[in-house]
Amino acid sequence: MTHFFHQPCAGCGRIPIQENNSWELCNNCWESLPFTNGNYCHRCGNIAVTPKEICWRCTEKEIPVDTLHSTFFFELPLSEIVYTFKKTGRRDLSHLFAGFINTEMQGIGGVYPVIPVPCLPDNKKKRGFDPVLLIARVLEKKFGSKIMPCIGRKRGLSQKKLDYVGRQKALQNKLYIYSSIQSQLGSHPTVIILDDVCTTGATVNTCASLLKEYGVRTCIVICIAKTTNY
Ligand SMILES: [Zn+2]
Ligand SMILES: [Zn+2]
Numbered sequence: 001m002t003h004f005f006h007q008p009c010a011g012c013g014r015i016p017i018q019e020n021n022s023w024e025l026c027n028n029c030w031e032s033l034p035f036t037n038g039n040y041c042h043r044c045g046n047i048a049v050t051p052k053e054i055c056w057r058c059t060e061k062e063i064p065v066d067t068l069h070s071t072f073f074f075e076l077p078l079s080e081i082v083y084t085f086k087k088t089g090r091r092d093l094s095h096l097f098a099g100f101i102n103t104e105m106q107g108i109g110g111v112y113p114v115i116p117v118p119c120l121p122d123n124k125k126k127r128g129f130d131p132v133l134l135i136a137r138v139l140e141k142k143f144g145s146k147i148m149p150c151i152g153r154k155r156g157l158s159q160k161k162l163d164y165v166g167r168q169k170a171l172q173n174k175l176y177i178y179s180s181i182q183s184q185l186g187s188h189p190t191v192i193i194l195d196d197v198c199t200t201g202a203t204v205n206t207c208a209s210l211l212k213e214y215g216v217r218t219c220i221v222i223c224i225a226k227t228t229n230y
Helices: 027-031 058-059 079-085 092-107 120-127 130-143 164-171 200-212
Strands: 069-071 115-117 151-153 176-177 190-198 220-224
Touching: 069 092, 079 092, 079 190, 079 220, 092 130, 092 190, 092 220, 115 130, 130 190, 164 200, 176 200, 190 200, 200 220
Parallel strands: 069 220, 115 190, 190 220
Antiparallel strands: 151 176
16 A cells, blocks of 8 residues: 655644554544543443443434444544545545454454445535545455445435434435345345444434345444534
8 A cells, every 4th residue: 555655644734753553643643532442322322321331312212223333532633534534535544444443343243244324425526535435445455344335325415513303304315225235135134334423323323224124133333433412
């Protein structure tokens, strides 16, 4: 793989000091990465629960996602690295993210097909790539993961300013399973849904309930980061 020696640090914009295990980040950003260390609800990703437990909201209602794994909280400098990746087109950062996702996958202890959450078509057009699909492709190439991009997404408004219910409404009929893959899903009892940043969980839950309609029984979500304000 090509290293980008003159790329600035993806977290703070300064030139990276190459004395650590990252070519993308300076030492300072590397050391201040907001790792979750498993301290979140393993159904929805909310914080304020004791490790490896389920929050009160998830004990009260059934949600389609079975377990959720997030390597980071969506805080600095990680939020800035995601921004650099998605908005400024630093595609090389997909390798950094794929490494973290692969570690998370190894922690699950099973090999399951990986289904990337598609981005909004307008964003893909603007950026020239689909960030989560790009990470999935690196997982496939570098770590031999089985990638199964089977969810399509129709045009819709950005969900950024909406809450869970608003997002769920906005997503209705916007996500769908490719008809060519629908009949194959029953042979995959467990799948991994891959996302970059999980906010309210509306998108991954919509994906999980769609997949379950076609015979998937367990949906494990792996994301890079979970926001802490939901
Ligand atoms: Zn930095
Ligand atoms: Zn929860």
